[in-house]
Amino acid sequence: MLLRTERRPPHSAADGTKLTLASPRATSHLDASPPVCVPLYYAVAVSRAAEPGSAPSPLVVRGPVVHWPEVTDAQLRPGEGQITACWTCPDHAQSVEVVRTAPDGEEARVAARRDGFTDDGLANGTTYHYRIRVVYRTDDGLPVRTEGVRRTATPLAPPEPVTDLDIRFVDDHLMARFDPPPGGEVRLYGFDDVPPW
Structure with a gap:
């Protein structure tokens, strides 16, 4: 038993x-x-x-x-020069602490809420590592930190626009030619009228 x-x-x-x-x-x-x-x-x-x-x-x-439970469902979303995170925090937690590690090993604390953070001022194309730790209080009032959940993300610059779009009819078909910009996916849209912008 x-x-x-x-x-x-x-x-x-x-x-x-x-x-x-x-x-x-x-x-x-x-x-x-x-x-x-x-x-x-x-x-x-x-x-x-x-x-x-x-x-x-x-x-x-x-x-x-x-x-001492960790945060659950931790997700990082890259943006331009920033990383946004969200998670579910355990009910008994006092707070959540986040440390960011840059490629050179430099660590920095990131201001975190119970449900996530937004880390601004980052270099696009650079991979950052995050350690997300939950802080609890013991019965004696002492802080206890969990081992932490680790996540990685890379901020991305917005894609560059296509600058040399050439559209013409060839044999009753529409043909579009362009030089694809680096780091993006090109999508073509057709309109029945002049676009609103």
């Missing part, structure tokens, strides 16, 4: 939350929904399958361990 208690070790096999094992012979268990930000203790006891109701073995206890 496997037990879990909060803030103190279990005293007996009847103390705490009993977790369901996959089988009587299971040697591991994944606690899929542990309480967050709380010291947890886990204990294992063995009972005899042939003697239901018999006294279990003494408990083997481990802990405390604390589940």
Whole structure:
């Protein structure tokens, strides 16, 4: 049997939350929904399958361990000279800290909200690495930082316009010729009338 208690070790096999094992012979268990930000203790006891109701073995206890969740669904969106991020912050978090690392290894803190950040003044075409850490408070009021979620993004300049578009009819077909600009995808649009711009 496997037990879990909060803030103190279990005293007996009847103390705490009993977790369901996959089988009587299971040697591991994944606690899929542990309480967050709380010291947890886990204990294992063995009972005899042939003697239901018999006294279990003494408990083997481990802990405390604390589940400090990371942000989830972290996404970075590149823009011109900037990176915008969004994520879902755990309910019990005090704050979120973000550190940006440039290609030369220089680190800088980025002002972050609970749900994301906008990092301006970046060089287009340069790859930046971000570490997003959640800050919690222990029962004693001390800050605890998670290991963090890492993401990478590269700001992009807006595409250059096509400057030499040549359109003509050839054998009852419309043919367009142009030199494609670097770093962009050209799309042609047809209008029945003069465009509004």
